[in-house]
Amino acid sequence: MRTRHIEVFNNVYKTGSVTSAAKLLNVSQPSVSKVLAHAEQQLGFRLFERIRMKLVPTPEANILFKHTAIMEEVLTDINQISESLTEFPMDKLRVSCTPSLGIDFLPKAIAGFKKNNPNVSFEISSLHYLDLKNKIKDTSLDIAIAQDHQEDEEIGLMGLTSGKFVILEPNNKTKNDAPLPFIKLSSRSPLGKKIEKYIEKNNINLQSTITSDNYQMAAAIVNNGSGYTILDEFTAKVSQFRGSSIKPLIPKLEFTIGLMYLKERPFAIATKKFMEFLSDFNYEV
Numbered sequence: 001m002r003t004r005h006i007e008v009f010n011n012v013y014k015t016g017s018v019t020s021a022a023k024l025l026n027v028s029q030p031s032v033s034k035v036l037a038h039a040e041q042q043l044g045f046r047l048f049e050r051i052r053m054k055l056v057p058t059p060e061a062n063i064l065f066k067h068t069a070i071m072e073e074v075l076t077d078i079n080q081i082s083e084s085l086t087e088f089p090m091d092k093l094r095v096s097c098t099p100s101l102g103i104d105f106l107p108k109a110i111a112g113f114k115k116n117n118p119n120v121s122f123e124i125s126s127l128h129y130l131d132l133k134n135k136i137k138d139t140s141l142d143i144a145i146a147q148d149h150q151e152d153e154e155i156g157l158m159g160l161t162s163g164k165f166v167i168l169e170p171n172n173k174t175k176n177d178a179p180l181p182f183i184k185l186s187s188r189s190p191l192g193k194k195i196e197k198y199i200e201k202n203n204i205n206l207q208s209t210i211t212s213d214n215y216q217m218a219a220a221i222v223n224n225g226s227g228y229t230i231l232d233e234f235t236a237k238v239s240q241f242r243g244s245s246i247k248p249l250i251p252k253l254e255f256t257i258g259l260m261y262l263k264e265r266p267f268a269i270a271t272k273k274f275m276e277f278l279s280d281f282n283y284e285v
Contacts, residue, residue: 003075005039006068008032009047013065016055092121093270096135097145098189100215100235101257102126105283106145113277120270128213129189136262142271144260145278147232148190158259160278165195165255167247168219168236169228182206183221183229186213191255195230198253219244 001009011021012032022029040047047064048055057065097106102124110122127135132144136155151157170180184206185192192213199206210227212218218229219239231239232255236246259278261267267275 001039001042001068004035005042006071007075008035009039009061010065010068010072012036012048012055013057013061018055092123093268093274094123094140094142095144095274096125096127096132096141098129098132098147099126100191100232101145101147103216103235103238105234105257108283109278109281112281113274117270117273120274132260136260139262139265142261142268143275145257146190146260147255147257148194149258149260154263156261156263158261158275158279160257160259160281161283162254162256163233165191165198165230165249165253166233166236167228167249168222168231168240168244169247170222170225171243171245179207181210181227182208183218183227184208184211185215185218185229185231186211188213191215191232194253194255202251215239 007025008021011024012018015021015024018032018036019029022032025032036047043060045060046058047061048057050056095106095110106124106126110124114120114122127144129146129149132141132146133155135141136144145160147163149155149157185195187193187196198204210218210221212221215231215235216239219231219235221227222229223239223241223244225243230249230253233246240246259275261275
């Protein structure tokens with residue numbers, strides 16, 4: 001018996017009428033009669049006999065109903081679960097981002113999303129750019145957020161927003177002080193490479209004695225008065241203390257923020273909802 005056969009059979013069995021079963025199923029009476037006849041043809045025996053203008057189950061139908069009634073309960077549970085997953089997706093969404101976006105950007109986005117999607121669970125982390133790519137490819141992550149990522153054959157990209165670079169420098173510097181060293185960001189990251197090309201293009205002579213692959217660490221050195229650096233505005237904003245100040249970088253230099261995903265992997269409902277939320281997420285530094 002097919003699922004539709006079972007559905008029609010159970011309703012006719014419980015109501016004792018093709019007309020009543022049709023009303024419950026919200027279909028026409030001829031449609032119920034046709035499905036019932038097809039079920040009997042496949043089974044090779046009759047399910048109901050008309051006795052005194054009533055449909056009476058055959059002995060075979062009574063035996064069959066003991067089993068189809070259980071299946072109907074299972075189907076009802078499946079439908080309820082399906083509806084629940086659509087309306088309130090319960091899933092664990094594995095999201096990561098670069099360290100600079102993990103301080104403020106991603107936490108704010110998740111907090112905003114959770115207001116209307118409290119049942120979605122998150123497993124979050126912050127990783128360097130190359131680690132993000134590798135974990136997307138080996139499916140350890142569902143999605144990742146990074147700056148200036150480029151799409152390739154395996155990893156897709158959805159643009160989210162943009163940002164700009166700024167200068168973070170100590171406040172206690174005076175005109176008579178010796179020039180502070182420039183704290184260089186490692187060129188192993190896309191942002192570090194972008195800053196390096198910017199410096200070369202604009203023929204800027206910078207004396208650097210410290211190179212860091214951790215943007216927060218670079219900011220901490222500035223806050224201790226030991227140098228100045230060029231950072232993305234997100235890191236600079238959350239890392240700025242009383243001992244430092246943020247100044248615009250002239251000429252300006254911008255970067256993009258995008259969402260990384262594996263092209264050949266389908267998205268869960270919760271992932272799709274979070275991606276849609278991020279596409280409209282209005283983050284203010």
